[in-house]
Amino acid sequence: xxxxxxxxxxxxxxxxxxxxxxxxxxxxxxxxxxxxxxxxxxxxxxxxxxxxxxxxxxxxxxxxxxxxxxxxxxxxxxxxxxxxxxxxxxxxxxxxxxxxxxxxxxxxxxxxxxxxxxxxxxxxxxxxxxxxxxxxxxxxxxxxxxxxxxxxxxxxxxxxxxxxxxxxxxxxxxxxxxxxxxxxxxxxxxxxxxxxxxxxxxxxxxxxxxxxxxxxxxxxxxxxxxxxxxxxxxxxxxxxxxxxxxxxxxxxxxxxxxxxxxxxxxxxxxxxxxxxxxx
Amino acid sequence: xxxxxxxxxxxxxxxxxxxxxxxxxxxxxxxxxxxxxxxxxxxxxxxxxxxxxxxxxxxxxxxxxxxxxxxxxxxxxxxxxxxxxxxxxxxxxxxxxxxxxxxxxxxxxxxxxxxxxxxxxxxxxxxxxxxxxxxxxxxxxxxxxxxxxxxxxxxxxxxxxxxxxxxxxxxxxxxxxxxxxxxxxxxxxxxxxxxxxxxxxxxxxxxxxxxxxxxxxxxxxxxxxxxxxxxxxxxxxxxxxxxxxxxxxxxxxxxxxxxxxxxxxxxxxxxxxxxxxxxxxxxxxxxxxxxxxxxxxxxxxxxxxxxxxxxxxxxxxxxxxxxxxxxxxxxxxxxxxxxxxxxxxxxxxxxxxxxxxxxxxxxxxxxxxxxxxxxxxxxxxxxxxxxxxxxxxxxxxx
Numbered sequence: 001x002x003x004x005x006x007x008x009x010x011x012x013x014x015x016x017x018x019x020x021x022x023x024x025x026x027x028x029x030x031x032x033x034x035x036x037x038x039x040x041x042x043x044x045x046x047x048x049x050x051x052x053x054x055x056x057x058x059x060x061x062x063x064x065x066x067x068x069x070x071x072x073x074x075x076x077x078x079x080x081x082x083x084x085x086x087x088x089x090x091x092x093x094x095x096x097x098x099x100x101x102x103x104x105x106x107x108x109x110x111x112x113x114x115x116x117x118x119x120x121x122x123x124x125x126x127x128x129x130x131x132x133x134x135x136x137x138x139x140x141x142x143x144x145x146x147x148x149x150x151x152x153x154x155x156x157x158x159x160x161x162x163x164x165x166x167x168x169x170x171x172x173x174x175x176x177x178x179x180x181x182x183x184x185x186x187x188x189x190x191x192x193x194x195x196x197x198x199x200x201x202x203x204x205x206x207x208x209x210x211x212x213x214x215x216x217x218x219x220x221x222x223x224x225x226x227x228x229x230x231x232x233x234x235x236x237x238x239x240x241x242x243x244x245x246x247x248x249x250x251x252x253x254x255x256x257x258x259x260x261x262x263x264x265x266x267x268x269x270x271x272x273x274x275x276x277x278x279x
Numbered sequence: 280x281x282x283x284x285x286x287x288x289x290x291x292x293x294x295x296x297x298x299x300x301x302x303x304x305x306x307x308x309x310x311x312x313x314x315x316x317x318x319x320x321x322x323x324x325x326x327x328x329x330x331x332x333x334x335x336x337x338x339x340x341x342x343x344x345x346x347x348x349x350x351x352x353x354x355x356x357x358x359x360x361x362x363x364x365x366x367x368x369x370x371x372x373x374x375x376x377x378x379x380x381x382x383x384x385x386x387x388x389x390x391x392x393x394x395x396x397x398x399x400x401x402x403x404x405x406x407x408x409x410x411x412x413x414x415x416x417x418x419x420x421x422x423x424x425x426x427x428x429x430x431x432x433x434x435x436x437x438x439x440x441x442x443x444x445x446x447x448x449x450x451x452x453x454x455x456x457x458x459x460x461x462x463x464x465x466x467x468x469x470x471x472x473x474x475x476x477x478x479x480x481x482x483x484x485x486x487x488x489x490x491x492x493x494x495x496x497x498x499x500x501x502x503x504x505x506x507x508x509x510x511x512x513x514x515x516x517x518x519x520x521x522x523x524x525x526x527x528x529x530x531x532x533x534x535x536x537x538x539x540x541x542x543x544x545x546x547x548x549x550x551x552x553x554x555x556x557x558x559x560x561x562x563x564x565x566x567x568x569x570x571x572x573x574x575x576x577x578x579x580x581x582x583x584x585x586x587x588x589x590x591x592x593x594x595x596x597x598x599x600x601x602x603x604x605x606x607x608x609x610x611x612x613x614x615x616x617x618x619x620x621x622x623x624x625x626x627x628x629x630x631x632x633x634x635x636x637x638x639x640x641x642x643x644x645x646x647x648x649x650x651x652x653x654x655x656x657x658x659x660x661x662x663x664x665x666x667x668x669x670x671x672x673x674x675x676x677x
Contacts, residue, residue: 110576111576111598116496122583122584132496
């Protein structure tokens with residue numbers, strides 16, 4: 001990870017680490033006329049973790065969905081282990097999602113399936129596990145996230161918010177991903193459970209040398225638990241760097257975000273962006 | 280002012296105005312008055328009707344059902360002659376109604392689902408064609424559509440002499456379509472019973488397989504097993520019944536076609552009209568059901584690298600059922616009730632037969648009470664079944 005340009009209004013990694021495991025090179029994404037991601041460049045090595053912070057409508061979730069292959073990017077490159085996975089012509093799209101696990105903001109568990117099939121759906125559908133094996137694997141994964149075997153036959157709708165999060169995480173790690181993307185894993189959870197979930201993610205990631213990118217609104221968690229911190233605003237990266245640099249940062253956007261002050265360069269007026277009004 | 284003020288610590292005795300100002304007392308009084316008015320109105324209507332009927336020498340009651348009907352019915356699923364009684368005639372009408380409603384419900388579900396999915400197609404032509412279909416047929420009154428089909432069908436085909444033969448032994452004429460059917464035999468009764476047994480067995484095997492899948496993860500080839508049980512049992516029943524092969528084949532005799540099973544132009548008009556009309560509504564129900572599933576479900580499926588077809592079949596459609604079943608029930612009920620319009624094109628449904636009965640006997644109140652009760656019963660049965668199905672399919676909202 002290279003040091004960000006602290007004084008510039010828009011910080012970029014000055015010399016992108018060419019050897020990094022995961023790299024975004026000037027990635028851009030549009031929704032119609034709106035530019036939702038603009039020139040996003042980031043890099044992370046295996047086993048490193050990064051928290052992405054920023055006000056709402058900053059493009060944090062879109063960035064994760066682009067990484068997960070839900071959205072196609074319009075500009076730039078996404079490189080995993082040196083390979084441009086966003087290049088459609090290359091024919092490596094199919095294998096891309098095998099390397100990535102994602103937890104969605106609203107969990108997006110499949111209501112039509114019991115918990116254990118939710119967890120192992122990908123493994124069952126791609127034929128790597130069958131019948132009893134798949135179920136045993138699901139129970140094992142549920143154990144990792146602190147759920148007992150009895151919960152495996154419940155429906156997602158029978159679970160509490162915290163349990164749903166756990167199932168979401170179990171589903172995200174089911175295929176032993178090299179990159180784990182977590183969209184607000186602790187949103188709406190109490191502080192004790194938040195800490196527990198973050199501990200769990202840390203343990204799992206450490207054990208498997210997983211690269212973790214987490215979108216979070218919890219500044220304490222962002223600055224104490226993650227190796228790197230990236231601040232996004234209006235689709236752009238405003239600051240990015242290792243966590244011990246945060247307090248030395250002079251970036252006014254980052255300072256406002258960390259303090260949560262209503263005074264500063266980040267304006268919270270609603271504005272019309274194409275068809276949607278964003279806060 | 281001073282009257283309503285209570286002396287400190289003193290209790291004032293209650294007068295009549297206090298009672299009338301009491302909300303609870305007033306509520307009871309209003310209810311008593313309302314019920315009394317309803318009873319009075321009902322008594323007035325009933326006594327007048329009875330008096331009028333007596334003046335016209337029409338006896339009330341359902342005794343007429345045992346009298347000879349002495350009118351012909353063009354098509355019947357049971358044995359019927361003009362010598363049969365009115366009860367049998369009404370039964371014929373009832374079965375004709377059930378036949379057209381049952382087939383209509385099945386067909387409109389299939390056609391509606393196809394057009395509902397087509398309206399969400401990524402193919403521009405498919406999407407627009409489906410939109411034109413839906414917007415055309417749902418915006419023309421269903422009665423006019425029945426007239427339309429009844430004007431088209433008898434005129435589109437040749438007379439019996441020059442019957443058009445699209446398939447061997449299938450004849451299309453201006454008197455409807457004639458298809459060959461097996462000659463009645465006990466074996467077919469056995470097969471019907473076998474089919475019912477097969478459905479029950481399949482239902483329980485399905486239940487057991489789901490339970491086992493959840494408990495052990497062991498999947499069960501439920502589709503193949505179901506097909507095997509169904510065709511196996513029916514085939515065994517056919518063989519036990521002596522494996523009859525005689526067929527009743529339609530053929531031209533004189534000026535008319537004899538033999539085979541006749542699908543009348545009236546029946547075709549009603550079935551096609553109701554099916555097309557209702558299928559447009561079913562298409563909209565299916566479309567809204569699919570669109571009601573949160574986009575997050577599509578995105579989650581995509582992040583797992585699932586094909587769109589698998590996501591649609593295993594994740595999206597089961598969840599859209601939750602939204603679609605209640606409005607689908609409405610459409611089934613509408614189709615059943617709209618089938619009473621069959622009288623307009625001369626299809627002998629329950630209303631048509633009841634009208635004839637009414638005209639011949641003058642027992643209007645009784646005849647109308649019968650068909651109202653029957654439609655209510657049919658609709659409630661459909662509702663009950665669909666509510667049960669809904670409970671089975673419904674997923675609890677998060």
